[in-house]
Amino acid sequence: MSAPEPAKPSDGVCWLTGASSGIGEALIADLVKEGWRIAISARSEDKLKALADQYPGLVFAYPVDITDDAAVARTVSKIETDHGPIARAILNAGVYLSINAERPNFDDYAKTFDVNLKGAAACICALTPLMCERRSGQIVIVSSATAFGGMPTSTAYGATKAGLLNMAEGLAIELHRYGVHIQCVTPGFVDTPAQDDNDFPKPFMVSAETAAARICKGMRKTGFEITFPRRFTWALKLIYALPRDWHIALVRKQTGWNKPPE
Numbered sequence: 001m002s003a004p005e006p007a008k009p010s011d012g013v014c015w016l017t018g019a020s021s022g023i024g025e026a027l028i029a030d031l032v033k034e035g036w037r038i039a040i041s042a043r044s045e046d047k048l049k050a051l052a053d054q055y056p057g058l059v060f061a062y063p064v065d066i067t068d069d070a071a072v073a074r075t076v077s078k079i080e081t082d083h084g085p086i087a088r089a090i091l092n093a094g095v096y097l098s099i100n101a102e103r104p105n106f107d108d109y110a111k112t113f114d115v116n117l118k119g120a121a122a123c124i125c126a127l128t129p130l131m132c133e134r135r136s137g138q139i140v141i142v143s144s145a146t147a148f149g150g151m152p153t154s155t156a157y158g159a160t161k162a163g164l165l166n167m168a169e170g171l172a173i174e175l176h177r178y179g180v181h182i183q184c185v186t187p188g189f190v191d192t193p194a195q196d197d198n199d200f201p202k203p204f205m206v207s208a209e210t211a212a213a214r215i216c217k218g219m220r221k222t223g224f225e226i227t228f229p230r231r232f233t234w235a236l237k238l239i240y241a242l243p244r245d246w247h248i249a250l251v252r253k254q255t256g257w258n259k260p261p262e
């Protein structure tokens with residue numbers, strides 16, 4: 001049994017979800033530069049086609065809503081029929097919906113769980129049987145630094161991202177013996193349309209291009225976690241390593257949620 005290796009462009013095609021905007025869109029140029037052919041997915045067909053048109057013969061649009069597991073399975077099958085094995089899958093599609101616990105909205109919880117968790121599960125279910133059979137492949141799951149511990153207004157998003165980190169760890173343990181390389185990305189703040197409606201402070205925020213470069217560098221390695229900017233994510237890890245009562249009180253104070261409601 002050999003340890004899983006990062007996939008190479010000569011092994012097959014790369015499948016990227018959430019490619020129509022933000023981090024996903026920024027990843028396309030870097031992956032093309034590395035020599036990958038890429039199947040790009042999201043729901044916005046027009047945006048995907050416009051992006052694919054910029055790289056004729058290298059980038060191909062496969063629109064799909066990842067909450068529809070049957071459609072995801074058909075998409076994976078179509079990509080492999082058209083372009084050969086998916087050697088690397090980057091499960092990047094996700095949504096952030098702020099939840100105010102004073103006036104919570106169940107639909108926002110449900111939508112976040114559907115896209116971020118159920119959507120990732122649909123992709124995993126379509127991919128891992130194929131990769132296990134081939135005894136090779138790389139799956140990169142995009143989580144978030146919010147996976148490390150609770151944050152105000154992130155009770156839906158943070159729960160899904162912690163779930164994804166746990167899912168990736170389980171897969172890394174289970175699929176190692178099949179030669180399938182599992183990684184998890186835990187970024188801090190990245191300047192993308194997903195951040196447009198957030199008015200809270202975003203310390204050490206990086207551009208989508210910087211995030212894409214960090215993710216690409218990490219995907220060429222064998223390590224499990226790709227985390228950046230480290231001065232932010234490692235500080236968060238330290239805070240969340242404290243006893244729970246301490247870190248809950250500290251995060252409450254740091255985020256201003258220790259003040260009485262207006």
Ligand SMILES: NC(=O)c1ccc[n+]([C@@H]2O[C@H](COP(=O)([O-])OP(=O)(O)OC[C@H]3O[C@@H](n4cnc5c(N)ncnc54)[C@H](OP(=O)(O)O)[C@@H]3O)[C@@H](O)[C@H]2O)c1
Pocket residue numbers: 017018019020021022023024041042043044045064065066067092093094095096115119142143144145186187188189190191192193194195
């Ligand atoms: N920005 C940050 O600060 C930050 C930090 C940590 C982690 N992340 C994670 O990084 C990933 C990318 O985020 P981003 O900031 O680049 O956000 P973004 O610009 O809003 O992009 C999200 C992508 O997901 C796609 N998507 C959403 N719902 C989908 C669905 N049901 N089916 C298929 N595709 C869907 C969107 O395309 P369509 O709308 O066309 O479907 C879009 O391409 C997410 O998983 C996010 O949680 C972001």
